Amino acid sequence: MTRPRIEDASTKIVATVGPACDSVDKLVELIEAGADVFRINTAHGDRQQHEQVVANIRKAATKTGYDPGILLDLAGPKIRLGQLVTDPMNCEIGATFTFIRGDNPKTDHELTSTYAKLVDELNVGDRVMLADGLVSLKVTKSTADRAECVVTASGITRSRQGINLPGVNLSVSAMRQQDVDNAIWAAKNGIDFISLSFVRKPGDVQTLKNLLLSYESNAVVIAKIEKPEALDHLEEIVDVADGIMVARGDLGVEIDVAETPVAQKRIISVCKEKMKPVIVATQMLESMHTSSRPTRAEASDVANAILDGTDACMLSGETAIGNYPVKSVEMMNRIMLCTERELLRQSSHEVVNNSRVQQTTTAVTVAATYIAEAIHAKLIVIATKSGNTAWIKSQSRSRIATLGVSDCAATLRRMSLLWGIKPIGSDLIDHTPEFIDEICDWAKASTDIKRGDQIVFVTGTGVIQKAHNMLIVHSVE
Template identity: 75%
Template sequence: MSRPTLEESCTKIVATVGPACGTVEKLVELIEAGVDVFRINTAHGSRSEHEASLGNIRQASKRCGFDVGVLLDLAGPKMRLGQLVTDPLVCEVGATLSFIRGDSSTEASELTSTYARLIDELAPGDRVMLADGLVALKVEKVTAKRAECRVTAGGIVRSRQGINLPGVKLSVSAMRPKDVDNAIWAAQQGIDFISLSFVRSPEDVQSLKNLLVSYESNAMVIAKIEKPEALDQLEAIVEASDGVMVARGDLGVEIDVAETPVAQKRIIRVCKEKMKPVIVATQMLESMHTSSRPTRAEASDVANAILDGADACMLSGETAIGDHPVKAVEMMNRIMVCTEREMLSHNISERIPNTRVHPITTAVTIAATNIAEAIRAKLIVIGTRSGGTAWVKSKSRSRIPTLGASNSHDTLRRMNLLWGIKPVEASHLDHTPEFIDEICLWGRENAHLQKGDQVVFVTGSGVVEKAHNVVIVHTVE
C-alpha cells in the first residue's frame, strides 16, 4: 500500500540524510517506513555531496509516488575546533588549554578554531564548552594572540567538535557567506524548508526571508532556537518565522541542561499560540545509533514531545550515520501512533480564529472539523492550492484522518510538516463531483473507504475570493 495511509502517525518524521541512508534504495525504505521530510545538513559535506543527496531524495520520492519534503539546514556561525595535535585529546580537570590565532598549532595544549574572531569575543571569566558540553573550560587570561583557559570539567575532545560560549554575545551574523550561498542554491533547487541556525532576533529570520524572496523562492523558513538570546525574543522570532525547531543539542549547552525541558515546553506552547509548526530535534532516539531498540527514557521523550504539541520529531545521527536507520524510523512511527491514541481532540472553544488565512476559511475549517467529529466521519478532505487551509486544520489536532489534496507538488511537499495532514495529489480542488469522485477512487484503491463511509470535504465555491466557504458531507456509494 502506497503512502499516505490513514494508519500512519499524525506527527511528522524528519530524518537526516547521511552515509547510512544515502542511496536511493535506502531512502525508499525510509519513506516507506514513515519519513515525511529529509534533512540535508550543510554543516557536513560539500556542495557536490548535497546535490547528490537532493537528487537521490527526489528519485526515491518519485519511485515511491510520495512527495516527500526536503529541509536544508544552514550551519550558521557554528564554531568548531580545528585539527588537534593530539587527537583525541584527554582534558583533565585543572589543566591549562589555550586558544590561539591561526589554523594550526604545534602543542597539544594549544587549540585552534574555525571562528577566526574567537579570541576577540572572549573575556576572563567566560565559560567555554566543548563537544556538546562534555568538557568545560573557564577563561582566565586573554592577550592579543591567545586565550588561556582552565579545565573545570574533564573529558575527551576530538578535532572538528563543536565550541559553545554560554552567555557570550557574539558579534557574528546569523548567516555567514557560506550560508548565503547555500540558501541561494536551495532557492534555485526548489527546496521546501530552510532552517536557520543560532537565530538571535526576528531580524535574523527576516534577512533570510528577504534573500529567498529575491530569488522567487517559496521555501518556509524554520528558526532554530538554540541561543539564550532567542529565548529572550521568542514570541517575536516565532511570529517572524514559518516554523521553529527546538534544537536541543546546542540549546542544552548554551543554557543550563536542567532548564532545557522547560524551555522546550515553552517554545512549543508559543508555536501553538501563533499557529506555527514546531520540530523537536536532537537525541530523540540517540541509543539507536548502535542499538536496534531505544531506551525507555527515549521512548518517553518522543511521547512527551507529541503530548506537548510538537508537529514533528527529527532524527539526526540515528539515520545519518547510525547502524539501524530504517528501524529508527519505524520505532519513532510506532511511538507516535501509540501516543496519539491517547490524545484528545481540542474542543470547539479551543479552536479559535487566527490571522494566517482568510477568516471565512478559518471558520469553515473549524466547523467542518466539528461536523466530522459529530458524525464520526471516516475522512476529512481539504482541497488547497497553497496549504493554508490545511494549516488551520492541522492545529485543531482532530483525530479524524485528513487529506490535504492539491495539484501543486510544492504545496504537497510543504504539507509534510503539518500535523495530521496527509498530502494527496488531486487534479480537481473545487466543490465538483469530479473532485469527490477522484478522492473516493483514491480511498477505495487504497482500502481506506468502504460503502456507507462518510467523508467531509472543505472547498471553495469561487464566490468568496481566496477563501474556502463550502463544506460537503458525502456518503460513499
C-alpha cells in the same frame, strides 16, 4: 501500501540523510517506513554531495509515488576547534589551554578556532564548552592575541568539534557567506524547508526570508532555538518564522541541561499559541545508532514531545550514520501511533484571527472539524492551492484522518510537515463533482472506508476570491 496511508501517525517524522541512508533504495525504504521530510545537514558534505542527495530523494519519490519534503539545514555561525596537535586530546581538570590566533598551534595546549575574532571576544570569567558540553573551560587571562583557560570539567575532545560559549556576546553574523550560498542554491532548486541555526533575534530570521523572497522562493523558514538569546526573544522569533525547531543538542549546552525540558515545553506552548509548526530534534532515539531498540527513556521522550503538542520529531544520527536507519523510522512511527491513541483532543476548534488565511476559510475549516466529529465522519478532505487551509486544520489536533489535496507538487511537499495532514495530488480540485468521485474511489481502494460512510469536504465555489466557502458532507456510494 502506497503512501499516504490513513493509518500512519499524525505526528510527522523528519529523517536526516547521511551515509547510512543516502542511496535511492534506502530512501525508498525510509519513505515506506514513514519518513515525511528528509533533512540535509549542510554542516557536513559539499555542494556536489547535497545535489546528489536531492536527486536521490526525488528518484525515491518517483519510485514510491510519494513526494516527501526536503529540509536544508543551514549550518549558521557554528564555531569549531581547528586542528589539534594531539588528536584526540585528554583535558584534565586544572590543565591550562590557550586559544591563539590563526590556525597553526605549535603545542598540545594551544587551541585554534574557525571563528577568527574569538580571542577578541573572550573575557576573563567566560565559559567555553567543548565536545557537546562534556569539557568545560573557564577563561582566566585575556591578552591581545591569547585567551588562557583552565579546565573545570574533564573529558576528551577532538579536532573540529564544536565550541559553545554560553553567555558570551558574540558579534558573528547569523548567516555566513556559505549559508547565503546554500540558501540561494536551495531557492533555485525548489527546496521546501530551510532551517537557520543559532538564531538569536527576529532579525536573523527576517534576513533569511528577505534573501529567499529576492529569489522568489516559497520555502518555509524554520528558526532553530538553541541559544539563550533566542529564548529571551522567543515570542518575537516565533512571530516572524514560519516554523520552529527545538534544537536540543546545542541548547542543552548553551543553557543548563536541567532547564532544557522546561525550555522545550515553553517553546512548544508558544508555537501552539501562535499556530506555528514545531519540530523537536536531537537524541530522540540516540541509542538506535548502535541498537535495534531504543531505551525506555527515549520512547518516553518521544511520547512526551507528542503529548506536549509537537508537530514533528526529528531523527539525526540515527538515520544519517546509525546502523538501523529504517528500524529507527519504524520505531518512531510505532511510538507516535501508540501515543496518539491516548492523546485527548485539546483544542476547542475556536476561530483564530490570523493574517495567513482568509477569515471565511478559517471559519469553514473549523466548522468542518466540528461537523466531522459530530457525525463520526471517516475522513476530512481539504482542497488547497497553497496549503494554508490544511495548516489551519492541522492546528485543531482532531483525530479524524485528513487529506490535504492539491494540484501543486510544492504545496504537497510543504504539507508533509503539517500534523495530521496526509498530502495527495489531484488535478480535479476545481471540479467539485469529479473531485468528490475521485477521492471516494481512492478512499474505497486505499482505506477501510465503505459505502454509507461519510466524508467531509472543504472547498470553494469561486464566489469569494481565494477563500474556501463550501463545506460538503458526502455519503460514499
